[in-house]
Amino acid sequence: MRGSRPEQASLTKDTDLSQTDETRRVIESMVDGLNDHRIGDIGEFFAETFRWFGNQGCGTKVGLEEFQRNWQKPFQAAFSDKVCVDEARLYMGEWAAAFGHQTAKHTGTFMGVAPTNQTVEIRYMDFWKVQNGKIVDNWVMVDFPHVLSQLGVDVFDGEGWEAFDIHQKTPPAPAQSH
Numbered sequence: 001m002r003g004s005r006p007e008q009a010s011l012t013k014d015t016d017l018s019q020t021d022e023t024r025r026v027i028e029s030m031v032d033g034l035n036d037h038r039i040g041d042i043g044e045f046f047a048e049t050f051r052w053f054g055n056q057g058c059g060t061k062v063g064l065e066e067f068q069r070n071w072q073k074p075f076q077a078a079f080s081d082k083v084c085v086d087e088a089r090l091y092m093g094e095w096a097a098a099f100g101h102q103t104a105k106h107t108g109t110f111m112g113v114a115p116t117n118q119t120v121e122i123r124y125m126d127f128w129k130v131q132n133g134k135i136v137d138n139w140v141m142v143d144f145p146h147v148l149s150q151l152g153v154d155v156f157d158g159e160g161w162e163a164f165d166i167h168q169k170t171p172p173a174p175a176q177s178h
Contacts, residue, residue, distance in 0.1 A: 011129075015093035023130040027089065027096045030135065035084050039072050047134040057111070057144040079104035079122075099125040106151060111144070113151045120150045 030045035043064050052061040052071065061067040076082070082104035089098040102122040107115050123143040128135050145155045154160070163169040 012092070012095055015095060017093045019094045019130070020091050022133065023094055023096050023128075024091045026130045026133060026135065027091070027098075027128060031084065031086060031098075035082075037076060037082070039068055039076070042068065042072070045135055046138075047131070047136045050134070050136050050138065052138045052140060054140045055142065055144075058140060058142050078106065078108040078110035079120075080107040081105045081119075094130050096128045096130065097126065099123075110151070111148060111153075113148065113153060116151060118151065120147050122147050 026045060030042075033042060033045060046064050046067070048064050049062075050064060050067070052067050054060060054071075059070065061070055079102075082102050084100065084102045086098040086100040088100070089096065101124070103119055104122060106113075106118050106120055109115065123146055125141040127139040129137040145160075148155055161171070164171040
């Protein structure tokens with residue numbers, strides 16, 4: 001509705017910019033740790049009670065142990081030779097964000113797809129909140145539909161909007177466009 005706006009950016013409105021360098025240190029060290037495939041000692045970077053909020057298909061993890069058991073281990077069981085490349089990182093106080101991609105070999109079952117030994121690209125975005133030298137919250141978007149597409153599975157059953165981009169289908173439009 002025009003003129004009516006919900007509050008925006010409530011989580012970052014009181015950001016302490018003096019924390020930017022510490023946040024950068026934590027995030028850069030954590031990314032190195034993940035690229036080294038560390039699991040057991042990853043608590044060096046994450047608070048014991050941190051929250052990991054993933055998109056559909058990834059799930060939500062509460063606490064370090066749940067993250068290790070329900071994300072890190074299944075991910076490493078499905079993919080080997082993983083290399084993570086953040087294409088961009090932003091830091092602002094106790095907040096950080098990144099987007100990038102991983103390349104990995106599909107060597108274990110992934111979402112019901114048997115291993116193919118195919119190298120895939122896994123695109124992602126991460127948003128982190130760091131307090132007292134540890135990540136306390138992590139919002140994540142991992143492009144699992146793209147990964148599955150590379151493995152021959154179309155989760156959109158031909159209804160993905162990529163069909164508009166390549167002119168296979170005509171995109172609908174609202175009755176009144178402004």
